[in-house]
Amino acid sequence: MNTPEAVVGVGADLLADAVEAQAVPVTRVDWRPPMEGTESDLAAVAADPRRPEANARALSAMLEVTATLVDVVPAAEALGLEPGQFLHAGPPIEWARASGPLRGALMGGAALEGLVEDPDEAVALFESGTSVSLEPCHHRSTVGPMAGVVTPSMWLWVLEDPASGRRTYCSLNEGLGKVLRYGAYGPEVLTRLRWMGDVLGPLLQRSVRDTVASSGPVDVTGILTQMLQMGDEAHNRNRAGTLMLLRDLSPAMVTSGYDAADVAQALRFVGGNDHFFLNLAMPACKLALDAARGIEGSTMVVAMARNGTDFGIQVAGTGDEWFTGPAQLADGLFLGDYGPDDANPDIGDSAITETAGIGGFAMATAPAIVRFVGGSVPDALATTRRMHEITLGENPRWSVPVLEFQGTPTGIDVTKVCRTGILPQINTGMAGAVAGVGQVGAGLVTPPAEIFPQALAALAQAVPGRSL
């Protein structure tokens, strides 16, 4: 037995001082009490013999996934979505509890599908609930930003993990401002969606299929790797990613045989929408995280999603159960004359990016947008560092140059969140609270703290022969 070369001190500083006085280095833990009432559940889960291996398995399952873009198809075809079926962001919710932006998007979606002439007529349709149904995107291998409404005619990106053949889906991004996903449903919103359905979708399908045939599927994970070194965090900044996607698809778009004016408009639309790649980043993250679902004993979060009313998480070790609490208001900057009173609580499946270790978790790599979400560069560096305290590991593919190429913090651990009280940091857009308004700002938000102790309690319950 040798003299310890290093000591970690957690608790009384005096004891650490006494060790340092003997010329042995001490790494001191900045310990704080855990979230209230979690001590016994934390002990039970810490004692679960399945946990270390289950978490290692969940993390590596997630990290091994590569997401490739293989197709673009309408939701009716990809998911078998039928008229009257609507997907939405976040955990399950019914019309009565739906927020303004979700209602607005559903109303616009109903008009797009021709279920009503005028979006306003859709209110009665959803109130009666007889011919329509709502279901979370997450339940259909799909993710949707903001309101996340998907209807049968909408075209979806199809991402595939070549190793397993599993697929995930996401709609095409409409751009910023008055758009359906922010709850706007005016004529210009519907006109744009119809153009996306009639022109952009088929053109992208042809282009993606031709690209796959000539040079293989588009490596979305690889683009994410590079864009994270080009100032994108892949949630609120997707500029480099969008341009790299264009680089990969534009030859096939040009040679698609489609009308040159349509191709030019599509290129202009994509190039002019810095968020276009978000709708590929999100399903890439979901594809990776879904690989960790259902691993018993794992405390890793596999989804964070909001429907504008509730914030929900799902955890690898607790199956399909959602742990929900009230969605919070983001703290950030507002467009034009809008202010905090105009904003709806947090909404969208886009927190899947943070769940996978990018977005707010990779804030340090996107200094260009820290002001957009109301922060500073030191805040951004501190945020990414802080997230390492609540994650299981690092993503060796996705590294942050300014942090000496440290991998992004990956695999949110429910126990670490409860122990440290550090909540996942999410970068988000803000939708107007009133249906039809659209985007009012962008900022930073966290989940409601109480959902993590809830998830922890369920994990503790699930420990076989719980002894502590």
Place this chain on the structure above:
Amino acid sequence: MTGHVELRPGAYADSVTLLQVSRSVQGVPGVAAAQVAMATPLNVDVLTEMGFTVPTEAGPNDMVVAIRLTDGGDLDAVLAAVEAALRETGRRDGGPSEEAPPRTTASALRRTAVSGPGAVALVSVPGPSAFVEAMDALESGSDVMVFSDNVPVEQELALKRYAAGRGLLVMGPDCGTAVVGGLGLGFANVVSPGPVGIVAASGTGCQQVLALLDRAGVGVAHALGVGGRDLSAEVRGLATREAMRRLDEDNTVEVILLVSKPPAPDVADEIRSYAGGLSTPVELALLGAGHPDLTEATESLLRARGVAVPEWPVVGTAAAPSGGHLLRGLFVGGTLAGEARIIAESLLGAAVVRGAGHEFVDFGDDAYTAGRAHPMIDATLRLEHLARAGADPDTAVLLVDVVLGHGAEPDPGALLAPVIAGIGKPVVAAVVGTAADPQDLERQVRVLAEAGAEVHVSNARATRRAVELTREATR
């Protein structure tokens, strides 16, 4: 000559990093040639010239790992070296990632330059949170000392069962003292290296033995605390066994001394049988009625090793007894308080000690530490009691312990002396410390003696003397 070429789509590192990685892998035994690079056309040409066949689908976004082994080279080991080199170049010591303080023991251990067996975690958070921090350490392959008390016994058992399966040591919970290869953890005295290895289920009991061995010129290799419950019927000596195994493996340890309350008989049998299987002799110092006290146990260890038992010094003279009938022992060391009671009961009879109301108060007991630091750190409470007991006409004799070492109050003598000087009754003090302790043992003894105390280095001797003075006072 074996060639291995592997594509890693989506993996990326810059060229300087990959140059470093390639160089470092080229230096691994069993490697004839190695190249880790992004599959740019240029790099594909280089690899082809080196004789590797790069798959045609390789593109600039793919990382290529190309390795040629010499005869007998181990591909798995080389690939592990690639991973290590990629990690290594990705991280630099003192980078910005080091700036935010770690918030969990796991995070701190990840950042510590030395991890696994080279590192020890010292846990002193509130009891209900100690388990998770200690598990972090064990899962990282590090031993842990749990200073915290109020840890439920089933959690102690879970920790020790986990550790036992992995050859790890859990010192505690409620472990006040350990010396690991000369490094004191918790309240620990400064000892010279030597042939004795101690396993202690008692903190201040361990300190008393350390102090007496030091006085006799015998050094200590390690003193491993195991927590007061380790030899209970529930925990069954799980940590004691691991500690004895460690000491037995250490060639510098010639004798193992186990300091504990008398264990349950079946646990004692198990431990004795385990000890019998070791190549190092194991001596027992059991704290209980009918057993030798700690000083006697230490003396017998010395004699067995052929070391002369020194004269345990006594410095200063206690005031002559002047009335009163109570022996009042005010202790900071729980084991020292317990030893004093056992000795007093053996001299006076248990019924007499209880009937007369003689006191042996442990100020480290939970009743006195709720919401405040241990009395070895915060002397206030005992000083107040001492002044009050000194002024009480019922008090015949005062008995105090003074425990030195790392972590303890920097100058306890200076705090006690003015109080003792104001007491007209006999005061007997046991100073438990070693010559190299930071408080300066000789000075502490002198200050207390000058204040009017009779100062011993053996708690047992001090107690016997206090009992004698009590008898004189009541005669």
